[in-house]
Amino acid sequence: NAGVTQTPKFRILKIGQSMTLQCTQDMNHNYMYWYRQDPGMGLKLIYYSVGAGITDKGEVPNGYNVSRSTTEDFPLRLELAAPSQTSVYFCASSYPPRGNEQFFGPGTRLTVL
Amino acid sequence: SQELEQSPQSLIVQEGKNLTINCTSSKTLYGLYWYKQKYGEGLIFLMMLQKGGEEKSHEKITAKLDEKKQQSSLHITASQPSHAGIYLCGADISAGNNRKLIWGLGTSLAVNP
Numbered sequence: 001n002a003g004v005t006q007t008p009k010f011r012i013l014k015i016g017q018s019m020t021l022q023c024t025q026d027m028n029h030n031y032m033y034w035y036r037q038d039p040g041m042g043l044k045l046i047y048y049s050v051g052a053g054i055t056d057k058g059e060v061p062n063g064y065n066v067s068r069s070t071t072e073d074f075p076l077r078l079e080l081a082a083p084s085q086t087s088v089y090f091c092a093s094s095y096p097p098r099g100n101e102q103f104f105g106p107g108t109r110l111t112v113l
Numbered sequence: 114s115q116e117l118e119q120s121p122q123s124l125i126v127q128e129g130k131n132l133t134i135n136c137t138s139s140k141t142l143y144g145l146y147w148y149k150q151k152y153g154e155g156l157i158f159l160m161m162l163q164k165g166g167e168e169k170s171h172e173k174i175t176a177k178l179d180e181k182k183q184q185s186s187l188h189i190t191a192s193q194p195s196h197a198g199i200y201l202c203g204a205d206i207s208a209g210n211n212r213k214l215i216w217g218l219g220t221s222l223a224v225n226p
Contacts, residue, residue, distance in 0.1 A: 104155040
């Protein structure tokens with residue numbers, strides 16, 4: 001099992017550009033999450049999904065969109081990149097019937113200039 | 114204010130010394146999760162605690178849950194340079210089916226050889 005994979009690992013965007021951060025898990029987990037991590041600020045939940053076709057906002061959803069068409073994939077879309085979106089983005093998944101621990105991907109480091 | 118407080122914020126110890134990191138919740142804990150993060154990498158799950166008084170150990174790391182104090186401690190015995198990194202606690206503060214975790218800001222640990 002590859003676990004949770006994220007692409008790309010690094011990306012530099014210009015203000016106003018758009019991009020999609022990819023996240024895939026091969027553990028058949030129904031719950032998936034997107035977080036951003038800023039220095040000294042901990043993990044902030046952007047969006048989460050409890051299953052294919054179902055998504056919901058977290059603490060900091062503004063400027064982002066998600067979709068969940070399959071159990072495996074949970075892409076995060078930035079439509080109009082802003083410097084405030086410079087951060088490290090982590091995708092995670094969990095399978096509550098076996099426990100609520102979340103399994104994390106390696107992260108995507110995004111810089112918006 | 115932060116719902117999940119971690120202390121200390123950072124720690125520098127000499128190799129071989131013991132140390133303790135605390136995680137205190139302002140709300141009732143239904144589950145407490147400890148993770149370790151190396152710089153530039155994703156979060157690695159360490160341990161999950163769910164019952165008051167529960168204690169778990171893995172190699173030289175022991176975690177305990179004090180339900181009454183709404184607090185968990187992570188204790189490292191005879192620290193090694195490989196223990197260096199950021200330790201984060203995540204907490205399940207919902208008794209229902211909400212599977213979101215809240216997160217502490219992390220404790221940065223350096224171990225000097």
